[in-house]
Amino acid sequence: VKSIGVLTAGGDAPGLNAAIRAIGKSAIRKHGLSVVGYLDGFRGLMDRRHVRLDSEALSGILIKGGTILGTSRDKPHKMRVGDQTLDMTAAMVETAANMGVEAIVCLGGGGTQKNAKRLADAGMNVVTLPKTIDNDVWGTERTFGFDTALSIATEAVDRLHSTAHSHHRTMVVEVMGHNTGWLALGAGLAGGADVILIPEIPYSVEKVAETLMARKASGSRFSIVAISEGAISTEEKAELDRLLAAKGDAGDSDEKAAAKQAIAAYEHELTQSTTMLAERLEALTGIASRTTILGHVQRGGSPSAVDRLLATYMGADAVQAIVEGDYGKMIATSGRHIVRLPLEEVAGRRRTVPLDHKWIEAARTLGVGFGD
Ligand code: F6P
Numbered sequence: 001v002k003s004i005g006v007l008t009a010g011g012d013a014p015g016l017n018a019a020i021r022a023i024g025k026s027a028i029r030k031h032g033l034s035v036v037g038y039l040d041g042f043r044g045l046m047d048r049r050h051v052r053l054d055s056e057a058l059s060g061i062l063i064k065g066g067t068i069l070g071t072s073r074d075k076p077h078k079m080r081v082g083d084q085t086l087d088m089t090a091a092m093v094e095t096a097a098n099m100g101v102e103a104i105v106c107l108g109g110g111g112t113q114k115n116a117k118r119l120a121d122a123g124m125n126v127v128t129l130p131k132t133i134d135n136d137v138w139g140t141e142r143t144f145g146f147d148t149a150l151s152i153a154t155e156a157v158d159r160l161h162s163t164a165h166s167h168h169r170t171m172v173v174e175v176m177g178h179n180t181g182w183l184a185l186g187a188g189l190a191g192g193a194d195v196i197l198i199p200e201i202p203y204s205v206e207k208v209a210e211t212l213m214a215r216k217a218s219g220s221r222f223s224i225v226a227i228s229e230g231a232i233s234t235e236e237k238a239e240l241d242r243l244l245a246a247k248g249d250a251g252d253s254d255e256k257a258a259a260k261q262a263i264a265a266y267e268h269e270l271t272q273s274t275t276m277l278a279e280r281l282e283a284l285t286g287i288a289s290r291t292t293i294l295g296h297v298q299r300g301g302s303p304s305a306v307d308r309l310l311a312t313y314m315g316a317d318a319v320q321a322i323v324e325g326d327y328g329k330m331i332a333t334s335g336r337h338i339v340r341l342p343l344e345e346v347a348g349r350r351r352t353v354p355l356d357h358k359w360i361e362a363a364r365t366l367g368v369g370f371g372d
Pocket of ligand 1: 299
């Protein structure tokens with residue numbers, strides 16, 4: 001191998017530049033390869049938009065947040081080209097080959113693993129790294145980006161304590177994480193939240209209100225509720241299950257499309273539910289409540305030392321995999337070791353929080369409520 005490519009796809013996460021740097025430096029220094037970076041994810045590969053990643057381009061980026069290459073959520077098999085949506089997978093493989101790029105490293109979350117597998121199936125030599133603040137990529141204990149976001153969210157929960165305490169309020173704080181609860185659970189536990197609501201455990205609003213009232217009765221005049229953006233109540237889950245079953249039962253393609261639309265509309269409605277939860281808790285408990293939605297601040301800024309380390313050793317191993325011809329793999333962590341998992345195993349799966357996870361068990365022991 002003489003020339004390799006790198007791209008970053010999906011939502012950005014702290015540590016991407018550390019990974020790009022590690023891939024570039026080890027490729028250039030250790031193996032004498034040349035490296036190009038495609039801009040804005042798979043779209044740059046399609047459009048042949050790229051930059052040369054030489055030593056100068058890689059210098060000083062370790063501590064930077066975001067990605068110097070830019071990113072997008074475009075998928076190779078569904079690219080907007082003019083006013084059409086086209087499958088450009090084969091064209092991308094050809095573009096890379098025409099440029100003399102023999103292997104490519106794709107940095108991304110669950111969606112990127114699926115898209116990278118599509119390129120691998122079409123004949124491209126692919127290796128991937130797992131990055132996302134959600135920590136939900138199948139097969140790896142950690143994704144880079146998670147540790148930084150966890151610190152930011154924890155600091156936010158910390159800071160809410162003094163104002164909650166001063167005003168005797170319930171503070172409901174929404175944490176990112178997509179459909180998994182790693183970030184809300186971690187930040188809630190580390191930040192001393194009294195209630196933690198995650199998608200893996202559907203909650204009852206009445207149960208949450210009971211926990212808040214019990215705290216008040218025991219003399220605590222404020223509470224912190226950390227809620228994952230994907231958490232749903234038992235009623236919401238029942239409605240979602242009903243809509244999913246309707247989609248399963250749908251006969252022709254029109255019915256299926258309508259059922260899909262109904263699910264999307266309901267999921268959109270659910271994104272508003274944190275503010276509604278705070279209002280319902282106030283009505284049920286009589287305790288004034290406020291909502292804080294942390295949002296994209298959790299993805300911003302310089303990566304933590306832990307994320308820099310993870311991104312660096314994973315990036316170096318991605319190049320090692322390429323040099324060994326060990327393609328179609330995602331670099332993952334397992335205990336103290338790096339492992340390489342086949343993309344077939346990873347793509348299309350999500351790592352949710354196991355209900356017997358040590359963080360959940362510890363939280364329950366400490367009296368944290370999960371609304372169940
Ligand atoms: O996957 C990372 C993530 O930040 C999720 O936690 C969140 O649901 C989503 O991306 C937000 O996406 P966007 O940046 O497109 O609004």
